[in-house]
Amino acid sequence: MENDVLDALEDIGYTGPMLEFEALEGAVDGGPKSIEYTELVAWISTELKTLCNFEEHVHAITTPDDSSSFVMEVSSFLKELGCPHKSLTEGHLSERLKTKDSRLLLLEFMLCELEAARMIKVKKPNLSDGMQVKLKESSTANDLKTMLIALKFPKPPANITSGMLFGKLEQKVKEIVSKAPAGLVGKPLFNGTLSGKQWHTLEGIQQELHDEYKMRREMLIKRLDVTVQSFQWSDRAKSQEDRIAQIFQNKRAQFRVQPLVELSHLLAAREDLAVLEKTSNASVRKNTQTSINKVIIGQVPDRGGRPSEQQPPPPEMPSWQQRPQ
CATH class of the missing domain: 1.10.418 (Actin-binding Protein, T-fimbrin; domain 1)
Incomplete structure:
Protein backbone atom coordinates (compact mmCIF):
# COMPACT_ATOMS: atom_id res chain seq x y z
CA MET A 1 0.00 0.00 0.00
CA MET A 131 -26.40 25.04 -8.14
CA GLN A 132 -27.58 28.46 -7.03
CA VAL A 133 -31.24 29.12 -7.76
CA LYS A 134 -31.83 32.68 -8.90
CA LEU A 135 -35.41 33.90 -8.97
CA LYS A 136 -36.15 36.19 -11.89
CA GLU A 137 -39.11 38.51 -11.48
CA SER A 138 -41.54 38.32 -14.37
CA SER A 139 -43.00 41.39 -16.04
CA THR A 140 -46.44 40.58 -14.59
CA ALA A 141 -45.04 40.37 -11.06
CA ASN A 142 -43.14 43.61 -11.58
CA ASP A 143 -46.30 45.40 -12.76
CA LEU A 144 -48.24 44.04 -9.80
CA LYS A 145 -45.51 45.20 -7.43
CA THR A 146 -45.55 48.67 -8.99
CA MET A 147 -49.34 48.80 -8.62
CA LEU A 148 -49.19 47.85 -4.95
CA ILE A 149 -46.57 50.51 -4.27
CA ALA A 150 -48.56 53.17 -6.14
CA LEU A 151 -51.69 52.32 -4.16
CA LYS A 152 -49.66 52.41 -0.92
CA PHE A 153 -50.40 48.81 -0.03
CA PRO A 154 -48.30 47.19 2.70
CA LYS A 155 -46.29 44.12 1.80
CA PRO A 156 -48.80 41.26 1.40
CA PRO A 157 -48.34 38.21 3.64
CA ALA A 158 -46.88 35.03 2.18
CA ASN A 159 -50.07 33.00 2.68
CA ILE A 160 -52.37 35.35 0.73
CA THR A 161 -54.06 33.91 -2.35
CA SER A 162 -54.22 35.61 -5.73
CA GLY A 163 -58.01 35.90 -5.46
CA MET A 164 -57.80 37.72 -2.14
CA LEU A 165 -55.06 40.03 -3.42
CA PHE A 166 -56.91 41.04 -6.58
CA GLY A 167 -60.11 41.48 -4.59
CA LYS A 168 -58.42 43.99 -2.31
CA LEU A 169 -56.87 45.70 -5.34
CA GLU A 170 -60.23 46.04 -7.06
CA GLN A 171 -61.81 47.47 -3.93
CA LYS A 172 -58.99 49.99 -3.52
CA VAL A 173 -59.10 51.08 -7.18
CA LYS A 174 -62.87 51.59 -7.07
CA GLU A 175 -62.49 53.67 -3.94
CA ILE A 176 -59.89 55.92 -5.57
CA VAL A 177 -61.82 56.26 -8.83
CA SER A 178 -64.98 57.27 -6.96
CA LYS A 179 -63.09 60.20 -5.42
CA ALA A 180 -61.49 61.27 -8.72
CA PRO A 181 -62.98 64.08 -10.86
CA ALA A 182 -65.48 63.09 -13.53
CA GLY A 183 -63.91 62.19 -16.84
CA LEU A 184 -60.42 61.69 -15.42
CA VAL A 185 -60.31 57.97 -16.10
CA GLY A 186 -62.99 57.67 -18.75
CA LYS A 187 -65.29 54.80 -19.55
CA PRO A 188 -63.87 51.53 -20.84
CA LEU A 189 -64.08 50.94 -24.56
CA PHE A 190 -65.19 47.35 -24.02
CA ASN A 191 -67.12 46.22 -20.96
CA GLY A 192 -68.87 43.12 -22.27
CA THR A 193 -68.47 39.48 -21.35
CA LEU A 194 -66.94 36.93 -23.71
CA SER A 195 -67.13 33.17 -23.66
CA GLY A 196 -64.08 30.94 -23.78
CA LYS A 197 -64.55 30.34 -27.51
CA GLN A 198 -64.82 34.07 -28.18
CA TRP A 199 -61.65 34.76 -26.19
CA HIS A 200 -59.90 32.08 -28.23
CA THR A 201 -61.09 33.70 -31.47
CA LEU A 202 -60.04 37.12 -30.25
CA GLU A 203 -56.63 35.78 -29.33
CA GLY A 204 -56.25 34.37 -32.84
CA ILE A 205 -57.10 37.76 -34.36
CA GLN A 206 -54.61 39.43 -32.08
CA GLN A 207 -51.90 36.96 -33.15
CA GLU A 208 -52.62 37.62 -36.84
CA LEU A 209 -52.35 41.37 -36.28
CA HIS A 210 -49.18 40.83 -34.28
CA ASP A 211 -47.57 38.89 -37.14
CA GLU A 212 -48.76 41.44 -39.71
CA TYR A 213 -47.34 44.45 -37.89
CA LYS A 214 -44.17 42.56 -37.08
CA MET A 215 -43.66 42.06 -40.81
CA ARG A 216 -44.34 45.74 -41.44
CA ARG A 217 -41.81 46.76 -38.83
CA GLU A 218 -39.21 44.43 -40.29
CA MET A 219 -39.81 45.91 -43.75
CA LEU A 220 -39.54 49.51 -42.54
CA ILE A 221 -36.38 48.82 -40.54
CA LYS A 222 -34.83 47.01 -43.50
CA ARG A 223 -35.68 49.94 -45.79
CA LEU A 224 -34.08 52.28 -43.27
CA ASP A 225 -30.91 50.17 -43.17
CA VAL A 226 -30.68 50.04 -46.95
CA THR A 227 -31.25 53.80 -47.25
CA VAL A 228 -28.50 54.61 -44.77
CA GLN A 229 -26.17 52.20 -46.54
CA SER A 230 -26.86 53.86 -49.89
CA PHE A 231 -25.83 57.23 -48.43
CA GLN A 232 -22.45 55.75 -47.57
CA TRP A 233 -21.64 54.90 -51.18
CA SER A 234 -20.53 58.43 -51.99
CA ASP A 235 -16.87 59.33 -51.69
CA ARG A 236 -17.68 62.14 -49.29
CA ALA A 237 -19.48 59.81 -46.88
CA LYS A 238 -16.87 57.04 -46.97
CA SER A 239 -14.56 59.12 -44.81
CA GLN A 240 -17.36 59.50 -42.24
CA GLU A 241 -18.40 55.83 -42.02
CA ASP A 242 -17.43 55.44 -38.35
CA ARG A 243 -19.23 58.62 -37.30
CA ILE A 244 -22.34 57.73 -39.31
CA ALA A 245 -22.38 54.22 -37.86
CA GLN A 246 -22.02 55.53 -34.31
CA ILE A 247 -24.85 58.03 -34.64
CA PHE A 248 -27.12 55.68 -36.55
CA GLN A 249 -26.63 52.62 -34.34
CA ASN A 250 -27.61 54.56 -31.22
CA LYS A 251 -30.96 55.37 -32.83
CA ARG A 252 -31.25 52.01 -34.58
CA ALA A 253 -30.97 50.08 -31.31
CA GLN A 254 -34.19 51.71 -30.06
CA PHE A 255 -36.32 50.15 -32.81
CA ARG A 256 -38.10 46.93 -31.94
CA VAL A 257 -39.40 44.37 -34.36
CA GLN A 258 -41.89 42.80 -31.96
CA PRO A 259 -45.07 44.85 -31.34
CA LEU A 260 -45.90 45.36 -27.67
CA VAL A 261 -49.69 45.38 -28.03
CA GLU A 262 -51.47 42.61 -26.12
CA LEU A 263 -55.04 41.67 -25.22
CA SER A 264 -54.65 43.49 -21.92
CA HIS A 265 -54.42 46.77 -23.84
CA LEU A 266 -57.90 46.08 -25.24
CA LEU A 267 -59.33 45.72 -21.75
CA ALA A 268 -57.54 48.88 -20.60
CA ALA A 269 -58.60 50.99 -23.62
CA ARG A 270 -60.95 53.90 -22.97
CA GLU A 271 -63.70 55.39 -25.12
CA ASP A 272 -61.56 58.25 -26.39
CA LEU A 273 -59.55 55.71 -28.39
CA ALA A 274 -62.55 55.23 -30.69
CA VAL A 275 -62.57 58.91 -31.68
CA LEU A 276 -60.91 59.21 -35.09
CA GLU A 277 -59.66 62.64 -36.03
CA LYS A 278 -59.27 63.48 -39.70
CA THR A 279 -55.81 64.36 -40.93
CA SER A 280 -57.33 67.37 -42.72
CA ASN A 281 -58.73 68.76 -39.49
CA ALA A 282 -57.73 72.33 -38.69
CA SER A 283 -56.13 71.38 -35.38
CA VAL A 284 -54.05 68.71 -37.09
CA ARG A 285 -53.13 70.81 -40.13
CA LYS A 286 -51.92 73.53 -37.81
CA ASN A 287 -48.94 71.32 -36.96
CA THR A 288 -48.43 69.68 -40.37
CA GLN A 289 -48.89 72.47 -42.91
CA THR A 290 -45.85 74.11 -44.52
CA SER A 291 -45.24 77.08 -46.76
CA ILE A 292 -44.75 74.81 -49.77
CA ASN A 293 -48.44 73.92 -49.69
CA LYS A 294 -49.32 77.52 -50.62
CA VAL A 295 -47.30 77.40 -53.85
CA ILE A 296 -49.30 76.51 -56.95
CA ILE A 297 -47.25 74.71 -59.57
CA GLY A 298 -48.01 75.92 -63.06
CA GLN A 299 -48.02 74.07 -66.37
CA VAL A 300 -44.96 71.92 -66.91
CA PRO A 301 -43.84 70.27 -70.16
CA ASP A 302 -44.93 66.74 -70.78
CA ARG A 303 -41.86 64.57 -70.48
CA GLY A 304 -43.63 61.43 -71.64
CA GLY A 305 -42.39 58.14 -70.33
CA ARG A 306 -45.66 56.28 -70.78
CA PRO A 307 -44.93 52.77 -72.10
CA SER A 308 -48.15 52.66 -74.13
CA GLU A 309 -47.00 55.64 -76.24
CA GLN A 310 -43.51 54.35 -77.00
CA GLN A 311 -42.43 52.42 -80.06
CA PRO A 312 -41.42 48.84 -79.46
CA PRO A 313 -37.67 48.23 -79.60
CA PRO A 314 -36.17 46.64 -82.72
CA PRO A 315 -35.60 42.90 -82.65
CA GLU A 316 -32.31 41.82 -81.17
CA MET A 317 -31.56 39.39 -84.02
CA PRO A 318 -32.08 39.92 -87.76
CA SER A 319 -34.79 38.02 -89.54
CA TRP A 320 -33.84 34.72 -91.09
CA GLN A 321 -33.13 34.74 -94.82
CA GLN A 322 -32.43 31.95 -97.24
CA ARG A 323 -28.76 31.46 -98.02
CA PRO A 324 -28.01 32.70 -101.58
CA GLN A 325 -26.81 30.06 -104.09
Whole structure:
Protein backbone atom coordinates (compact mmCIF):
# COMPACT_ATOMS: atom_id res chain seq x y z
CA MET A 1 0.00 0.00 0.00
CA GLU A 2 2.96 2.32 0.50
CA ASN A 3 3.68 2.25 -3.23
CA ASP A 4 0.05 3.11 -4.02
CA VAL A 5 0.24 6.08 -1.66
CA LEU A 6 3.51 7.25 -3.24
CA ASP A 7 2.01 7.02 -6.74
CA ALA A 8 -1.05 8.99 -5.62
CA LEU A 9 1.13 11.68 -4.04
CA GLU A 10 3.04 12.08 -7.30
CA ASP A 11 -0.19 12.23 -9.31
CA ILE A 12 -1.66 15.07 -7.24
CA GLY A 13 1.56 17.10 -7.46
CA TYR A 14 2.79 16.71 -3.89
CA THR A 15 6.37 17.99 -3.53
CA GLY A 16 7.01 17.40 0.17
CA PRO A 17 9.43 15.03 1.91
CA MET A 18 6.97 12.13 1.94
CA LEU A 19 7.82 11.19 -1.65
CA GLU A 20 10.68 9.04 -0.36
CA PHE A 21 9.72 5.48 0.59
CA GLU A 22 11.77 5.47 3.80
CA ALA A 23 10.34 8.81 4.94
CA LEU A 24 6.77 7.71 4.26
CA GLU A 25 7.30 4.37 5.98
CA GLY A 26 8.77 6.05 9.06
CA ALA A 27 5.91 8.55 9.23
CA VAL A 28 3.29 5.80 8.92
CA ASP A 29 4.99 3.78 11.64
CA GLY A 30 4.77 6.78 13.96
CA GLY A 31 1.09 7.33 13.15
CA PRO A 32 -0.80 10.06 15.04
CA LYS A 33 2.28 10.73 17.19
CA SER A 34 4.44 11.44 14.13
CA ILE A 35 4.65 15.10 13.16
CA GLU A 36 5.46 14.20 9.54
CA TYR A 37 2.43 11.89 9.26
CA THR A 38 0.05 14.48 10.70
CA GLU A 39 1.50 17.18 8.44
CA LEU A 40 0.76 15.04 5.39
CA VAL A 41 -2.82 14.40 6.54
CA ALA A 42 -3.25 18.11 7.31
CA TRP A 43 -2.01 19.08 3.84
CA ILE A 44 -4.47 16.72 2.12
CA SER A 45 -7.35 17.95 4.30
CA THR A 46 -6.50 21.57 3.47
CA GLU A 47 -6.63 20.80 -0.25
CA LEU A 48 -10.00 19.06 0.20
CA LYS A 49 -11.33 21.97 2.23
CA THR A 50 -10.51 24.39 -0.58
CA LEU A 51 -12.04 22.25 -3.33
CA CYS A 52 -15.11 21.02 -1.44
CA ASN A 53 -15.84 24.20 0.55
CA PHE A 54 -15.59 22.45 3.91
CA GLU A 55 -15.71 24.44 7.12
CA GLU A 56 -12.90 22.62 8.95
CA HIS A 57 -9.66 20.84 8.21
CA VAL A 58 -7.20 18.73 10.17
CA HIS A 59 -4.32 20.44 11.98
CA ALA A 60 -0.89 18.89 12.35
CA ILE A 61 0.48 18.22 15.82
CA THR A 62 3.44 20.02 17.34
CA THR A 63 4.15 17.46 20.06
CA PRO A 64 3.27 13.75 20.41
CA ASP A 65 0.95 14.66 23.28
CA ASP A 66 -1.49 16.23 20.78
CA SER A 67 -2.19 12.89 19.08
CA SER A 68 -5.60 12.43 20.71
CA SER A 69 -6.87 15.79 19.47
CA PHE A 70 -5.51 14.93 16.02
CA VAL A 71 -7.51 11.68 15.96
CA MET A 72 -10.66 13.57 16.97
CA GLU A 73 -10.17 16.11 14.18
CA VAL A 74 -9.58 13.31 11.66
CA SER A 75 -12.77 11.51 12.73
CA SER A 76 -14.83 14.70 12.46
CA PHE A 77 -13.33 15.52 9.07
CA LEU A 78 -13.99 12.00 7.74
CA LYS A 79 -17.63 12.18 8.80
CA GLU A 80 -18.00 15.46 6.90
CA LEU A 81 -16.31 13.80 3.94
CA GLY A 82 -18.68 10.82 4.11
CA CYS A 83 -16.05 8.16 4.76
CA PRO A 84 -17.47 4.62 4.34
CA HIS A 85 -14.73 2.96 6.42
CA LYS A 86 -16.20 2.42 9.87
CA SER A 87 -12.82 1.49 11.34
CA LEU A 88 -11.74 5.11 10.86
CA THR A 89 -14.88 6.79 12.21
CA GLU A 90 -16.30 4.43 14.86
CA GLY A 91 -15.00 2.83 18.03
CA HIS A 92 -12.82 4.21 20.79
CA LEU A 93 -10.39 6.96 19.82
CA SER A 94 -7.42 5.00 21.10
CA GLU A 95 -8.29 2.14 18.74
CA ARG A 96 -8.45 4.30 15.62
CA LEU A 97 -5.28 4.66 13.56
CA LYS A 98 -3.66 2.14 15.86
CA THR A 99 -2.44 -0.19 13.13
CA LYS A 100 -0.28 0.49 10.11
CA ASP A 101 -3.01 -0.67 7.74
CA SER A 102 -5.52 1.82 9.16
CA ARG A 103 -3.01 4.67 8.78
CA LEU A 104 -2.32 3.75 5.16
CA LEU A 105 -6.07 3.32 4.59
CA LEU A 106 -6.62 6.88 5.82
CA LEU A 107 -4.02 8.26 3.41
CA GLU A 108 -5.30 6.22 0.49
CA PHE A 109 -8.92 7.25 1.07
CA MET A 110 -8.12 10.95 1.43
CA LEU A 111 -5.89 10.92 -1.65
CA CYS A 112 -8.63 9.25 -3.72
CA GLU A 113 -11.11 11.88 -2.56
CA LEU A 114 -8.65 14.64 -3.45
CA GLU A 115 -8.13 13.24 -6.96
CA ALA A 116 -11.90 13.01 -7.47
CA ALA A 117 -12.43 16.56 -6.18
CA ARG A 118 -9.83 17.93 -8.58
CA MET A 119 -11.38 16.08 -11.53
CA ILE A 120 -14.79 17.53 -10.69
CA LYS A 121 -13.28 21.00 -10.35
CA VAL A 122 -11.71 20.75 -13.81
CA LYS A 123 -14.81 19.38 -15.56
CA LYS A 124 -17.29 21.58 -13.69
CA PRO A 125 -15.41 24.68 -12.52
CA ASN A 126 -18.61 26.63 -11.76
CA LEU A 127 -20.47 23.83 -10.04
CA SER A 128 -21.22 25.90 -6.94
CA ASP A 129 -22.53 28.79 -9.04
CA GLY A 130 -24.61 26.44 -11.17
CA MET A 131 -26.40 25.04 -8.14
CA GLN A 132 -27.58 28.46 -7.03
CA VAL A 133 -31.24 29.12 -7.76
CA LYS A 134 -31.83 32.68 -8.90
CA LEU A 135 -35.41 33.90 -8.97
CA LYS A 136 -36.15 36.19 -11.89
CA GLU A 137 -39.11 38.51 -11.48
CA SER A 138 -41.54 38.32 -14.37
CA SER A 139 -43.00 41.39 -16.04
CA THR A 140 -46.44 40.58 -14.59
CA ALA A 141 -45.04 40.37 -11.06
CA ASN A 142 -43.14 43.61 -11.58
CA ASP A 143 -46.30 45.40 -12.76
CA LEU A 144 -48.24 44.04 -9.80
CA LYS A 145 -45.51 45.20 -7.43
CA THR A 146 -45.55 48.67 -8.99
CA MET A 147 -49.34 48.80 -8.62
CA LEU A 148 -49.19 47.85 -4.95
CA ILE A 149 -46.57 50.51 -4.27
CA ALA A 150 -48.56 53.17 -6.14
CA LEU A 151 -51.69 52.32 -4.16
CA LYS A 152 -49.66 52.41 -0.92
CA PHE A 153 -50.40 48.81 -0.03
CA PRO A 154 -48.30 47.19 2.70
CA LYS A 155 -46.29 44.12 1.80
CA PRO A 156 -48.80 41.26 1.40
CA PRO A 157 -48.34 38.21 3.64
CA ALA A 158 -46.88 35.03 2.18
CA ASN A 159 -50.07 33.00 2.68
CA ILE A 160 -52.37 35.35 0.73
CA THR A 161 -54.06 33.91 -2.35
CA SER A 162 -54.22 35.61 -5.73
CA GLY A 163 -58.01 35.90 -5.46
CA MET A 164 -57.80 37.72 -2.14
CA LEU A 165 -55.06 40.03 -3.42
CA PHE A 166 -56.91 41.04 -6.58
CA GLY A 167 -60.11 41.48 -4.59
CA LYS A 168 -58.42 43.99 -2.31
CA LEU A 169 -56.87 45.70 -5.34
CA GLU A 170 -60.23 46.04 -7.06
CA GLN A 171 -61.81 47.47 -3.93
CA LYS A 172 -58.99 49.99 -3.52
CA VAL A 173 -59.10 51.08 -7.18
CA LYS A 174 -62.87 51.59 -7.07
CA GLU A 175 -62.49 53.67 -3.94
CA ILE A 176 -59.89 55.92 -5.57
CA VAL A 177 -61.82 56.26 -8.83
CA SER A 178 -64.98 57.27 -6.96
CA LYS A 179 -63.09 60.20 -5.42
CA ALA A 180 -61.49 61.27 -8.72
CA PRO A 181 -62.98 64.08 -10.86
CA ALA A 182 -65.48 63.09 -13.53
CA GLY A 183 -63.91 62.19 -16.84
CA LEU A 184 -60.42 61.69 -15.42
CA VAL A 185 -60.31 57.97 -16.10
CA GLY A 186 -62.99 57.67 -18.75
CA LYS A 187 -65.29 54.80 -19.55
CA PRO A 188 -63.87 51.53 -20.84
CA LEU A 189 -64.08 50.94 -24.56
CA PHE A 190 -65.19 47.35 -24.02
CA ASN A 191 -67.12 46.22 -20.96
CA GLY A 192 -68.87 43.12 -22.27
CA THR A 193 -68.47 39.48 -21.35
CA LEU A 194 -66.94 36.93 -23.71
CA SER A 195 -67.13 33.17 -23.66
CA GLY A 196 -64.08 30.94 -23.78
CA LYS A 197 -64.55 30.34 -27.51
CA GLN A 198 -64.82 34.07 -28.18
CA TRP A 199 -61.65 34.76 -26.19
CA HIS A 200 -59.90 32.08 -28.23
CA THR A 201 -61.09 33.70 -31.47
CA LEU A 202 -60.04 37.12 -30.25
CA GLU A 203 -56.63 35.78 -29.33
CA GLY A 204 -56.25 34.37 -32.84
CA ILE A 205 -57.10 37.76 -34.36
CA GLN A 206 -54.61 39.43 -32.08
CA GLN A 207 -51.90 36.96 -33.15
CA GLU A 208 -52.62 37.62 -36.84
CA LEU A 209 -52.35 41.37 -36.28
CA HIS A 210 -49.18 40.83 -34.28
CA ASP A 211 -47.57 38.89 -37.14
CA GLU A 212 -48.76 41.44 -39.71
CA TYR A 213 -47.34 44.45 -37.89
CA LYS A 214 -44.17 42.56 -37.08
CA MET A 215 -43.66 42.06 -40.81
CA ARG A 216 -44.34 45.74 -41.44
CA ARG A 217 -41.81 46.76 -38.83
CA GLU A 218 -39.21 44.43 -40.29
CA MET A 219 -39.81 45.91 -43.75
CA LEU A 220 -39.54 49.51 -42.54
CA ILE A 221 -36.38 48.82 -40.54
CA LYS A 222 -34.83 47.01 -43.50
CA ARG A 223 -35.68 49.94 -45.79
CA LEU A 224 -34.08 52.28 -43.27
CA ASP A 225 -30.91 50.17 -43.17
CA VAL A 226 -30.68 50.04 -46.95
CA THR A 227 -31.25 53.80 -47.25
CA VAL A 228 -28.50 54.61 -44.77
CA GLN A 229 -26.17 52.20 -46.54
CA SER A 230 -26.86 53.86 -49.89
CA PHE A 231 -25.83 57.23 -48.43
CA GLN A 232 -22.45 55.75 -47.57
CA TRP A 233 -21.64 54.90 -51.18
CA SER A 234 -20.53 58.43 -51.99
CA ASP A 235 -16.87 59.33 -51.69
CA ARG A 236 -17.68 62.14 -49.29
CA ALA A 237 -19.48 59.81 -46.88
CA LYS A 238 -16.87 57.04 -46.97
CA SER A 239 -14.56 59.12 -44.81
CA GLN A 240 -17.36 59.50 -42.24
CA GLU A 241 -18.40 55.83 -42.02
CA ASP A 242 -17.43 55.44 -38.35
CA ARG A 243 -19.23 58.62 -37.30
CA ILE A 244 -22.34 57.73 -39.31
CA ALA A 245 -22.38 54.22 -37.86
CA GLN A 246 -22.02 55.53 -34.31
CA ILE A 247 -24.85 58.03 -34.64
CA PHE A 248 -27.12 55.68 -36.55
CA GLN A 249 -26.63 52.62 -34.34
CA ASN A 250 -27.61 54.56 -31.22
CA LYS A 251 -30.96 55.37 -32.83
CA ARG A 252 -31.25 52.01 -34.58
CA ALA A 253 -30.97 50.08 -31.31
CA GLN A 254 -34.19 51.71 -30.06
CA PHE A 255 -36.32 50.15 -32.81
CA ARG A 256 -38.10 46.93 -31.94
CA VAL A 257 -39.40 44.37 -34.36
CA GLN A 258 -41.89 42.80 -31.96
CA PRO A 259 -45.07 44.85 -31.34
CA LEU A 260 -45.90 45.36 -27.67
CA VAL A 261 -49.69 45.38 -28.03
CA GLU A 262 -51.47 42.61 -26.12
CA LEU A 263 -55.04 41.67 -25.22
CA SER A 264 -54.65 43.49 -21.92
CA HIS A 265 -54.42 46.77 -23.84
CA LEU A 266 -57.90 46.08 -25.24
CA LEU A 267 -59.33 45.72 -21.75
CA ALA A 268 -57.54 48.88 -20.60
CA ALA A 269 -58.60 50.99 -23.62
CA ARG A 270 -60.95 53.90 -22.97
CA GLU A 271 -63.70 55.39 -25.12
CA ASP A 272 -61.56 58.25 -26.39
CA LEU A 273 -59.55 55.71 -28.39
CA ALA A 274 -62.55 55.23 -30.69
CA VAL A 275 -62.57 58.91 -31.68
CA LEU A 276 -60.91 59.21 -35.09
CA GLU A 277 -59.66 62.64 -36.03
CA LYS A 278 -59.27 63.48 -39.70
CA THR A 279 -55.81 64.36 -40.93
CA SER A 280 -57.33 67.37 -42.72
CA ASN A 281 -58.73 68.76 -39.49
CA ALA A 282 -57.73 72.33 -38.69
CA SER A 283 -56.13 71.38 -35.38
CA VAL A 284 -54.05 68.71 -37.09
CA ARG A 285 -53.13 70.81 -40.13
CA LYS A 286 -51.92 73.53 -37.81
CA ASN A 287 -48.94 71.32 -36.96
CA THR A 288 -48.43 69.68 -40.37
CA GLN A 289 -48.89 72.47 -42.91
CA THR A 290 -45.85 74.11 -44.52
CA SER A 291 -45.24 77.08 -46.76
CA ILE A 292 -44.75 74.81 -49.77
CA ASN A 293 -48.44 73.92 -49.69
CA LYS A 294 -49.32 77.52 -50.62
CA VAL A 295 -47.30 77.40 -53.85
CA ILE A 296 -49.30 76.51 -56.95
CA ILE A 297 -47.25 74.71 -59.57
CA GLY A 298 -48.01 75.92 -63.06
CA GLN A 299 -48.02 74.07 -66.37
CA VAL A 300 -44.96 71.92 -66.91
CA PRO A 301 -43.84 70.27 -70.16
CA ASP A 302 -44.93 66.74 -70.78
CA ARG A 303 -41.86 64.57 -70.48
CA GLY A 304 -43.63 61.43 -71.64
CA GLY A 305 -42.39 58.14 -70.33
CA ARG A 306 -45.66 56.28 -70.78
CA PRO A 307 -44.93 52.77 -72.10
CA SER A 308 -48.15 52.66 -74.13
CA GLU A 309 -47.00 55.64 -76.24
CA GLN A 310 -43.51 54.35 -77.00
CA GLN A 311 -42.43 52.42 -80.06
CA PRO A 312 -41.42 48.84 -79.46
CA PRO A 313 -37.67 48.23 -79.60
CA PRO A 314 -36.17 46.64 -82.72
CA PRO A 315 -35.60 42.90 -82.65
CA GLU A 316 -32.31 41.82 -81.17
CA MET A 317 -31.56 39.39 -84.02
CA PRO A 318 -32.08 39.92 -87.76
CA SER A 319 -34.79 38.02 -89.54
CA TRP A 320 -33.84 34.72 -91.09
CA GLN A 321 -33.13 34.74 -94.82
CA GLN A 322 -32.43 31.95 -97.24
CA ARG A 323 -28.76 31.46 -98.02
CA PRO A 324 -28.01 32.70 -101.58
CA GLN A 325 -26.81 30.06 -104.09
